[in-house]
Amino acid sequence: MPKKAWTIATVNMKNIHAAYIATAVVFLALVSQYVVNAILAAQGMDISTSYMVSVAWAFWLLIPLTAILVPARNFNRIINLGGKRNPFFWGSLMLNAVMAGAVSLVTILIGYVVDPAIVKSGALGGVFVIQDIFGWGAYGPVVAFLQQFAFLFLFGSFVHTLSAAHSKWYGLVADVVIIAIISVFTPIAPLRGALVWFFHTVLFASAPWQILTCLVLGVVIYAINKPLLAAKAI
Amino acid sequence: MIELATVTKKYRHTMAMDSVSLTIPDTGVYCLLGRNGAGKTTFMKLIAGHIRSTSGTITIDGVKVSPGRMPDCVSYIESDSVQFNMRVSDLIDTACLLQESFDRDFAKEMTERFELNPRKRFRQLSLGMKTMLTTIISLANNSTVILLDEPTLGLDPIVRDRFNTMLLESYDAHPRVIIVSTHQMDEIAQVTQRLIIIDQGKLLMEAGIDEIDEKAYTLSGPTQEVLPLVSGLNCIGTTQAGGVLAAHIFDQRIAVPEGVSVDRLGLKDFFINIVRRENHA
Numbered sequence: 040m041p042k043k044a045w046t047i048a049t050v051n052m053k054n055i056h057a058a059y060i061a062t063a064v065v066f067l068a069l070v071s072q073y074v075v076n077a078i079l080a081a082q083g084m085d086i087s088t089s090y091m092v093s094v095a096w097a098f099w100l101l102i103p104l105t106a107i108l109v110p111a112r113n114f115n116r117i118i119n120l121g122g123k124r125n126p127f128f129w130g131s132l133m134l135n136a137v138m139a140g141a142v143s144l145v146t147i148l149i150g151y152v153v154d155p156a157i158v159k160s161g162a163l164g165g166v167f168v169i170q171d172i173f174g175w176g177a178y179g180p181v182v183a184f185l186q187q188f189a190f191l192f193l194f195g196s197f198v199h200t201l202s203a204a205h206s207k208w209y210g211l212v213a214d215v216v217i218i219a220i221i222s223v224f225t226p227i228a229p230l231r232g233a234l235v236w237f238f239h240t241v242l243f244a245s246a247p248w249q250i251l252t253c254l255v256l257g258v259v260i261y262a263i264n265k266p267l268l269a270a271k272a273i
Numbered sequence: 274m275i276e277l278a279t280v281t282k283k284y285r286h287t288m289a290m291d292s293v294s295l296t297i298p299d300t301g302v303y304c305l306l307g308r309n310g311a312g313k314t315t316f317m318k319l320i321a322g323h324i325r326s327t328s329g330t331i332t333i334d335g336v337k338v339s340p341g342r343m344p345d346c347v348s349y350i351e352s353d354s355v356q357f358n359m360r361v362s363d364l365i366d367t368a369c370l371l372q373e374s375f376d377r378d379f380a381k382e383m384t385e386r387f388e389l390n391p392r393k394r395f396r397q398l399s400l401g402m403k404t405m406l407t408t409i410i411s412l413a414n415n416s417t418v419i420l421l422d423e424p425t426l427g428l429d430p431i432v433r434d435r436f437n438t439m440l441l442e443s444y445d446a447h448p449r450v451i452i453v454s455t456h457q458m459d460e461i462a463q464v465t466q467r468l469i470i471i472d473q474g475k476l477l478m479e480a481g482i483d484e485i486d487e488k489a490y491t492l493s494g495p496t497q498e499v500l501p502l503v504s505g506l507n508c509i510g511t512t513q514a515g516g517v518l519a520a521h522i523f524d525q526r527i528a529v530p531e532g533v534s535v536d537r538l539g540l541k542d543f544f545i546n547i548v549r550r551e552n553h554a
Contacts, residue, residue: 046370054357118323119354119407120364121372121414123343269341273323 047117047130048137051109054116058104066097076163089164093154095146096169102191105138106198110264111205115273124268132261135199139191147184150176173242182246189253193241196257203267274298274450275320275418280329282315282474289315291474292329297452300417302444304465304482305454306544312474313454314351317420320452321349333418348372349420350411352404361398361406362391365413374415379446383409383439387432400427408436412443419451425460433457437464458540468540472548482540489543490526493519494533502529510546521546 072091080086109131117127146169154166170176173190175183201217204210224230240252275297282290289312297303307313318324319331322343331338338344356364361384369375384391387405389398398406408424425433441464444451452469455461462482470477492499496518503511507524521538529535538546 043371046367050357050367054359113357116355116357117371119350119356120368120410121348121350121375123345123371124340126371266341269339270325271340272325273318273340 041129043122043126044129044133047122047126048133050117050120051105051113051130051134052137054113055105055108058101058108061104062097062100065100066094069094069097073157073163080162086164087161091157091164091166093146093149093166093168095149095154096167098142098145099191101138101142102195103198106135106195107202109134110199110203114203114271118273124271128264128268131199131264135195135261136192139188139195142191143184143188146187147180150183151180175246178246185250186246189250189257190241193253193257193260196261200260200263200267203264203271206271207267274300274334276332277319278330278332280319280331281327282312282319282324283327288474290319290326293471293474293476294329295469295476295479297450300448300450301466302440302464303450303452303467303469304458304461305452305469305471306458307454307471308548311472313471314422315474316471317349317422317452317454320418321347321420323349344418345373346416347418347420348411348414348416349422350407352407352421352423352426354407356395356403356407358394358396360392360394361389364395364406365391365410368410368413372414372416376413376415376447379443380409380413383413386439387435401429401432404428405432405436409439412439415447415449417449419449421451421453423454423456425455425457433460437461440464458544462540470544470547472551475551477547477551485523485540485543486537488525489521489523489538491519491521491536491538491542492529492533493517493536494529498530498533502527502533509543509550523547 069092073094076086076089076091114127117130118124150168150170154168157163157166168176169187170183173186175186201210201213204213221234224234241249241256243249244252275295277293277295279292279294280290281288281292293316305313305316315324319326320333320338322338322340325340333344333346336342336344338347357367359367365377365380365384369377369380384406387402387409389402389406389409395403395406404424404426405428408421411419411421411424425436428436437460440451440453453461453465465482467479467481468485469479492502494517496513496516499518499520503520503522506520506522506527508520509523510521512519512521521542523538523543526535
């Protein structure tokens with residue numbers, strides 16, 4: 040089982056070209072900010088007060104796109120090569136964890152090496168760094184990595200599950216419920232408080248609590264895939 | 274081995290499978306015949322556990338089949354199935370990693386025999402080559418039940434002949450249940466042992482090829498001489514041309530008078546008449 044699940048994870052990883060292309064496009068778009076600022080600086084303009092979005096953000100795109108493509112596009116292809124539902128379930132979970140880990144690693148490296156170097160140079164202006172925005176850098180790069188990994192794992196699990204549900208009517212119902220929760224909760228103060236509490240917990244809470252909540256919630260949400268997969272027609 | 278008990282599958286307003294009961298007790302090559310939309314693919318998907326039946330049960334070796342319990346002993350891949358756009362060799366390697374009982378040597382030998390370029394990507398293959406690759410991946414799995422859905426789709430006559438040889442070689446090497454759905458009836462008749470005919474979701478017949486060879490024949494002659502002979506026989510169809518009547522029979526052989534000829538009824542004509550009779554019933 041672990042071997043088959045790992046095979047499914049690696050095959051899926053190699054066959055999400057659309058995700059890689061979209062990420063590359065966004066990455067280049069973000070790099071273009073640096074180029075524009077460099078040109079402006081070369082022409083003598085003061086850009087010290089301007090801010091750029093870190094290129095690390097581009098890699099976040101890989102998480103939702105992978106989570107959409109794997110159940111929506113790759114599932115049938117895996118089955119058509121003789122794969123079964125159970126290894127697919129575990130393989131997709133492995134892929135979600137690997138992608139969350141890889142993206143976190145890359146963005147933390149950018150956030151701790153590339154972005155500070157740009158800011159330090161003073162030539163290109165400031166950068167919106169991921170760990171600074173969410174306050175994940177308080178305990179150093181390792182904890183920042185874990186916090187980001189946990190959040191991306193939860194995010195991937197949620198999108199994967201929603202995408203897997205979309206082959207049935209209840210996928211659309213889930214969309215409506217999510218939209219309804221946000222639109223109903225937002226204007227009503229106590230319910231808005233609940234939304235704020237949720238997002239605060241999964242993004243801004245103290246490191247151990249945030250990591251634990253994201254991982255447990257991610258696993259629980261991903262477990263919903265089990266009955267979804269069993270009901271999925273091929 | 275495989276047992277379907279009053280299996281029904283309904284898609285909204287379409288009855289794809291209507292109370293089908295069937296037992297496949299032994300290994301062998303079974304030919305699944307039916308018109309387009311007769312329910313052949315639904316039949317195979319139900320056995321493979323790809324879809325859930327609306328009612329009824331399917332068991333393989335006593336174990337109930339459902340999408341939540343896809344049997345490991347069944348290999349089913351649609352011929353026109355979507356595949357990753359990987360190289361032929363990579364697709365075979367991946368299938369080998371995903372399937373415990375995959376015979377890589379057989380798959381490699383067959384790709385060479387069918388001149389499939391291992392370096393070509395899936396989308397670069399012709400329709401026939403795509404079908405053949407999918408069939409090779411399916412047959413290389415040494416599962417106890419192999420379901421081949423239109424495996425000769427897009428194949429030229431020479432490759433179809435090679436396919437029949439491959440099917441027999443695979444069966445000889447690993448005797449098991451192989452169910453082949455096809456419209457190339459007379460060709461598959463050379464390699465199959467039993468026939469399953471379905472139409473409009475209903476099981477019309479399950480019989481051995483030998484039985485059909487023995488019992489299916491055509492009586493031709495002057496109408497007034499053929500008609501009395503036909504009464505009491507299971508006549509599945511007639512063709513009238515001038516004063517000559519050709520009566521297609523599926524029954525015991527009878528002695529015929531001079532002037533009436535007895536000819537073998539080909540599998541294709543047998544199928545056409547059986548289905549036509551059912552539709553007119």
